[in-house]
Amino acid sequence: MKTNSKKESQENSHPPRWAQRFLAWYCRASLLEDLEGDLNEYFDRNLRMKGARYARMIYMIDVLKFFRSYTVRKPDFLNLQIHYLMIGSYVRTSRRSLVRNKLFSFINIIGLAVSMSVGLLVIAFLADVHAYDDFQEKKDRIYRVITHQQGGTGAGMDLASTSVKVGRKLRETIPGVEDLTIIRGGFSGDAQIGESTFPLEAKWADQSFFKVFTFPLVAGDPASALKEPYSLVLTQETAKKLFADADPMGQTVRFDTLDYMVTGIAKDVPHLSHLRFDALISFASADATNGKTDQYFYNWDSVWSNYVYLTLPEGESPAGVQRALDRLSAEENKTLRDQRVNVSLQPLKDVTLGNHMSNNIGPATSPLTVWTLVGLASVIILSACFNYTNLSIARSLRRSREVGMRKVMGAQKSHVLGQFMAESVIVALLALLISFVLYYLFLRKEFLTLGPDISELVTLDLSVRSVLCFVIFAVVTGLAAGFLPAMFLSKISAVTVMKDTSGLKIFKRVGLRKTLIVVQYTLSLIFIATTMIGYGQYKGFLNFDLGFTTENVLNIKLQGNDAAVLKKELAELPEVREISQSMMITSVGSAYGALMKYQPGDSAMVWQNMIDEHYLPVHKHNLLSGANFTLRPEKGKESEVIVNQQVLKRFNIAGQDAQKALGHFVTIDGQKLAIVGVLKDFHYGTVENKIEPVIFRYAGSQPRGYLNLKIASQDQDATLAKIENVWKKFDKIHPLDARFYDNQIEGAYSQFSIMLKMIGFVAVLAICIASLGLLGMVVFTIETRLNEISIRKVLGASETELVYLLCRGFLLLLAIAAVIALPLTYLFFDKIILTRFAYHQPIDLSDLLGGSVLVMLLAFLMIGSQTMKAARNNPAKVLKSN
């Protein structure tokens, strides 16, 4: 206790260090010393009379008070001018030094270039994401109404969509909204113009659309183009597709039985717009069609396909409208049973780069993705910077004479610092040239073709802004890489170097260099282990036993056609063994819910699929009891349902006994159905989710669904070609959309494969860079110890002993890196990543170790070859030449 307080008082009896340092930093040299003395004197006086705390406080206040125009140091113009004059010399010496040490320059420049190309990619990506919707003139004032929907006790869903009702209410009852537009997605139909037909997708939008958004019209009146029912606005591209060179204005386009008139032609939507459309249909048309037939259309909880955007007057905060929305939500939720729907405002700039939301209207990404990319790039760049730092410090012995000479000639510390910083910036700029070529010719294309989501989101086109960012980025990288070596070299004292270089405390930095190597290898090993484990798990997902078979099943999207005719024609192909129909494809991530009730008062969401009687045999589903659908009811007259074990468990039907459950009645979406079969549990969703209650219902004809073809032939391509021929005769408008089930499952996990490819790529880069760095260090170490090796050899050391001697240090570093990296990766996967998957395989230790062994072998090879070369040297030659 006593010693403690003594130590404390010692610390307190000293003026605050930061204040001292601050004073020394800002105060002119001519005034500094006596001012420091004066403050010290007052400090001592206050310490004696009023105690430490008071004295320290007064000292701090005084230091701040003395920050005045006459005490503050002027910027040292002379120094700056010298730097300016010397730039030519810096460039010249940098060039000489680069040319003189080819291996080291190569390692530095290539390492930096490779890593920086990743950096360029991330910068271009960020630039694109941040440039989203920049062309909107009112971008700072546009808000989107978003929805939080919660049914029952679950966590609820964040939706980008909302209800028509909230838009109407906002427009009619809430003041403070300048303009508001309601958009509805999902119009899709076949546009008939004269004799020809084109498939067309469009959005409904009301007449204020062009007031809120900046989408210029090349023809038509923005104020009235979307006013009347059955008006249609096309983009230039769509107009060209539909009408070729004829003037589209005023023409009619027929969808089904309704005629729409073209009232406007909009300029094509820029790629960096979250809201994209080929055509717009006036919202009044939706009122006149869906609005009339669909009871649910104007309901408060009809929040699945409508989007509401509004602008606020300039300088207005959204808080007022938000309060009104809160009140509105509270009021409307009183009328809802079992669910709550709350709406809120989201600024336009958060739409593309916001938190994850379902039902997004356009491409979006999350901050997490962006930060992951930035993190991966930083790791790589840091690794390359480490190489530069390491090699430069290691080689500083060679350049210490130069520094000494410069200092003798009158260079100050800041000049030497400037010189070496300039040198590293030059290296970084050289690397930028190479990295730009790498990025633009290779990386950019590879990245854009990784997945359709990515090319949808960004274009990675060059802009003035991004190129400027590239250059700034290169300069910053150069400064970061060069800082430590420049500091080290600038501290060298001229006298010591000129007298005797061995006095240079170069090996004091060995600890730092070793740490950097360990960090590099730890990161490399983590990446490679992550890739290997991730790949193992991914393969596991693809080959997962789903509880049914997907092998040789080809799913064809019907796209609105009646299946009966097509089925008959396809069945004639010898390769097609059996055909079934289904509403959706299970296990690939999509899901359709239904409300099920067994006991009164206990209803719950179950997942469903509508199938025909061939579906179960085609997919070899396992029936525990009961049988396949036997009745073939017309639409709306169904009476049977097949359920899985989880249904029995959830509703506790017949004590969960599959046999006894047969014949029990359940109510699904208001229809009373009898259980005719119980299926063994299978995966309806992806393996991320636990198996939940699933039901199969019967539907004979589903034009929006799929045909599932069991293919007998091994030649998939030939079969597909035959099927395509049949399809072409059958449907002349839509191209065939047929995919093998296994490929679809692969598609469902494509985000993992994209992630794996990226991490794998980063791993390869990290390993290359770390290996280059290690190579540089080994070469350098051997070079400096060549005499020692020769003498040892003369005295009788064997080659093996010498190799061991030289390798020992490096091997130890690699071992440390492995000891840190491998358990860390294992724990990361075991405790964090894999807990997110309800079903996964255990981590395969061979995956964990395999990559690491490879990396280690590479390192051994490098160290080994270099040390062998050194050990084989003829000692006489080495010793003589020195």
Add this chain to the structure above:
Amino acid sequence: MKGTNLGEFEELVLLTIAALVQEAYSVAICDELEKHTGRVSKLGVVHTVLNRLEEKGLVKSRMGEATSARGGKRKRYYEVTQTGKIGLMRAKEVRDGLWNIIPTFNIEIA
């Protein structure tokens, strides 16, 4: 010619420097001023004035010897220059001249 005129506080500081002779450095000047005027003199104020006086050429300064006190920092000693002395004399003359033309000056003791 405003620059050469002495302000009231400047004059006081200048006089103090002259009075302290060899021991005139900032902290001592502050203390001495406090002793004679009874007002608290802040180092910051005195420091600014000293700086200004030196700029005007009324005082000159030299660094003293380093001692173990003051954290080993040297003191800056001030000395009134010839110009400073003339300035002080002139100020005194102006006052004396005014005093001399005052006929009687009674302080009533209440």
